[in-house]
Amino acid sequence: MKLVGLSRQIMLAMMAIALGVTLLVILTSYAFYYLWQIYWPDNSLDSSWIPTGPEWIWIIGATLAGLALSILVAINLSRRILVPLNSVAASIRRVAQGDLNARAIAGDRSLGEAAQLADDFNALANQLQRMTEEQAFWNAAIAHELRTPVTILRGRLQGLAEGVFTPSTSQFLSLLTQVEGLTRLIEDLRVVSLVESGHLDLQLRETQLDAEINAVVDMVGDALQSAGQRAILELDARSVYCDPVRIRQALLALLHNVCRYAVAGHVRIQSHVKDGWCELSVEDDGPGMPADLIPYLFTAFRRAQGARSGGSGLGLAVVAAIARAHGGRAACRTAASGGSVFTLTWPIDPVHGLPGPDCGEHG
Template identity: 50%
Template structure:
């Protein structure tokens, strides 16, 4: 067994105390008896004496007290080193329990490996709790913000009808239906993310011609793409893939909708590559591109880039988060990078072996 961390420190402290005590007793005894013999040899017992003399009893008592004091000093020093981080964790656990999520413990002497690890684990837990609480407040505010506009429009219009301000024939029902559809999409996106976080997102896996599914999803977005000035180009590998086709159509629609809102008019390339082990779905636009610092964050819920474009084109800020959630549910990942032409490339990759149809629960993340 390797002597590491707390075990090593206790072993070293005990060994040091014993060595120091032996050396002190041996040296002290040699000096004591040398002095006693010089003063009066009769003060110490002779070889034929049964019991020690008084001076020897006093020396034994002195050595006993000295050993106890030495042991207490070493114990207090070692106990203080061990208890300092433990007490720090205990105090900060109470602070966290009373709602102070900014509480952090201090490790003190990091040579005590186990206690330092305990402090690090506690601080990591407290930091995660604080981040979760902060994200929860952000989510609540963002959801309230996204729900406020359509609900206000619907309530104002209906209240106007009830009060006789508007006549039913004067109301633009397609506009109201659009607001209801926005609410429906927002609710479904939130449901998808919450199911994934709880590990309850169900995937209905079956062998599907993914190229056909992607093509059908793209055709649904064709009018919207044309209105945004985007010319969609498809480069799709054919073949059967074990996947949840409905969820992946949702991914394609979300990516194309995001491009309609934020990409510059021009070519838009949607490609699908299959190599028998992995599926790679990519969407490349012509610009304006995403800053390198923002690229890793675009798949976070309610994370948005250009404020002016957001105000001009709207969006809930959940589309790409849903894309990443569905990718993770398939055992894959979502990423974003800048293309060589100055645009953005959104990449969804996941393992896709062939197999029998199945229904599974997405793993918790």
């Protein structure tokens, strides 16, 4: 068997160790006999410094046995070490060629660092595969969300250009509605992307949160009424520190979510400040969220079944992104009444974030 690379270096190192040990034994033997003759001349051993025939046989045999043993140990050790290293190298080549399913074999875990290298590569490959799949999903989802309004705009404009549709105020208002939908979608994508990259700039200032909430509720009053919803406000009048534009954006997304998914009834909007934290919550009367869906509610393009109208699937992701940008988090729980309670929690002190689990668990 031809040994190359690391295997050859290990074998040569083991052979050098074996020869060195043998030479050390011989030299120390000569030193021992020399000191014996100096300090114990009356008990002198054979004075010949030249090994006899049997001694030569013993020296050569011991040397050869040591070399053979070192070669066997070197081959076994190199195989154990090279299994994870070769596996990692082969997997890296496969990943470079586009095979993101490639994984390394850790092999003998008693080697420690070599096995850990394989584990670290597998973790990296898993993360890379997950990110690639998420990117593909995002690209497909964005294309899907853009296709509908763009198709409508194209059809309406083409009809107007060819005289199929008569130009009228209602036609232009319909086109404007589609443009506004595209604008909201682009803004939502921008917010989520900026928060994920850590580049969303907040304009933090002292804000009368109750006034901001009232303004948003007035803005969506017609939509709530059309959905059979009636807003009940329980607001803390104290000022808080936040970006009012982003908080309004988050509350607007939550109320639009209620209009699409909740049954007719009451919408309880509450805010309170306690122990340096501000909490804004929106509670509906049902039908509530399935327990298995709650961990994914704030993931982009996740929708519940039974919505009254289509949405971009980005609303709750934007809510979570805005909460994270404020150093807080968004969460959802089932209310005692069976409805859903969505909460935004952020610190009054913008320097400190919310302790406990990472916000990404909800966002």
